[in-house]
Amino acid sequence: MESSNLTKPMTAEVISTDQLLAHWQGHRQLTRRVIEAFPEDQLFTFSIGGMRPFGEMAKELLGIAVPGAKGMATEEWETLDENMDLEGSKEKLLAAWDKATEELNHWWAKIPSDHFQDTVVAFGQYKDKVYCSILYFIDNEIHHRAQAYVYLRALGITPPNFWER
Amino acid sequence: MESSNLTKPMTAEVISTDQLLAHWQGHRQLTRRVIEAFPEDQLFTFSIGGMRPFGEMAKELLGIAVPGAKGMATEEWETLDENMDLEGSKEKLLAAWDKATEELNHWWAKIPSDHFQDTVVAFGQYKDKVYCSILYFIDNEIHHRAQAYVYLRALGITPPNFWER
Numbered sequence: 001m002e003s004s005n006l007t008k009p010m011t012a013e014v015i016s017t018d019q020l021l022a023h024w025q026g027h028r029q030l031t032r033r034v035i036e037a038f039p040e041d042q043l044f045t046f047s048i049g050g051m052r053p054f055g056e057m058a059k060e061l062l063g064i065a066v067p068g069a070k071g072m073a074t075e076e077w078e079t080l081d082e083n084m085d086l087e088g089s090k091e092k093l094l095a096a097w098d099k100a101t102e103e104l105n106h107w108w109a110k111i112p113s114d115h116f117q118d119t120v121v122a123f124g125q126y127k128d129k130v131y132c133s134i135l136y137f138i139d140n141e142i143h144h145r146a147q148a149y150v151y152l153r154a155l156g157i158t159p160p161n162f163w164e165r
Numbered sequence: 166m167e168s169s170n171l172t173k174p175m176t177a178e179v180i181s182t183d184q185l186l187a188h189w190q191g192h193r194q195l196t197r198r199v200i201e202a203f204p205e206d207q208l209f210t211f212s213i214g215g216m217r218p219f220g221e222m223a224k225e226l227l228g229i230a231v232p233g234a235k236g237m238a239t240e241e242w243e244t245l246d247e248n249m250d251l252e253g254s255k256e257k258l259l260a261a262w263d264k265a266t267e268e269l270n271h272w273w274a275k276i277p278s279d280h281f282q283d284t285v286v287a288f289g290q291y292k293d294k295v296y297c298s299i300l301y302f303i304d305n306e307i308h309h310r311a312q313a314y315v316y317l318r319a320l321g322i323t324p325p326n327f328w329e330r
Contacts, residue, residue: 012278012279012280012281012282013178013179013281013282014178014179014180014181014182014185014281014296015179015180015281015296015300016179017179019296020179023297023300027304048213048315048318048319049315049317049318049319049320049321050318051315051318113177114177115177116177116178116179116180117177117178131179131180131184132188135180135188136328139192139304139307140327142304142307142308142311143307143310143311143314143327144311145308145311146307146308146309146310146311146312147311147312147314147315149308149312150213150214150216150312150315150316151315152214153213153214153215153216154213154214155214156214162305162308163301
């Protein structure tokens with residue numbers, strides 16, 4: 001019976017760094033389709049209950065993803081900047097999104113594989129373990145994108161299926 | 166220089182099984198506060214754009230969490246059941262939520278630590294790796310809870326802070 005125990009590692013992996021990146025990029029692809037689903041004239045204007053329009057939330061997501069991964073890779077942090085000038089343009093938002101997709105892959109590859117359990121101060125202000133911060137970045141994207149699902153439904157538009165990535 | 170390399174394992178862990186459970190239960194605590202924030206008469210009735218009331222979404226989350234973890238632990242799956250009878254009662258929903266919190270801990274502890282990279286057919290119909298299915302369960306909760314944030318804002322109620330778990 002000992003030999004069968006030996007075939008299994010003491011600690012098995014829950015998720016690899018490559019798998020976590022693929023998980024995030026899958027969500028980012030869905031978020032891109034949600035941006036695309038908005039009529040241009042509603043993306044930066046439509047709101048419910050005093051909340052931000054989804055275009056503004058998407059700018060927050062852009063301000064987090066690449067600077068977040070770059071910070072984890074380099075341990076150098078800039079201040080969180082959610083206010084890039086996209087001139088209220090859906091085309092410019094989608095172009096910025098696609099640029100970020102490539103840059104996220106670039107910086108992710110430079111995060112040391114043994115860095116995920118380290119504690120960092122993300123953006124110079126959020127102290128947490130690396131894996132917690134990265135899950136927070138992803139969860140925050142799911143959270144705001146889900147709010148866009150309600151905006152789209154309120155506008156009479158069927159959003160993309162949540163399970164398609 | 167070789168000795169410093171030897172202090173680091175070849176493959177470092179991104180997240181442990183205990184950490185993934187804590188991550189999920191942290192989200193579940195926040196979801197509980199969102200349920201609590203709803204006026205009883207709106208929890209199972211208020212809707213935007215033809216979407217389900219949040220009480221119904223919460224029943225879906227209950228139908229997934231414990232049966233999902235139990236299935237991963239036992240490899241025996243029941244059909245997905247999102248329709249437990251809570252009689253439209255916020256108190257009954259919260260009681261079911263708290264019971265599920267304990268049961269999730271119970272079944273999670275029985276999932277073999279080397280099972281997360283295996284492929285399963287969750288609920289007899291969703292084929293994916295264990296870690297993907299579990300992330301899907303968590304992401305689905307974040308997604309629907311975020312829709313409840315819009316409902317609360319539309320009702321003039323300030324929802325709990327997203328970052329407090």
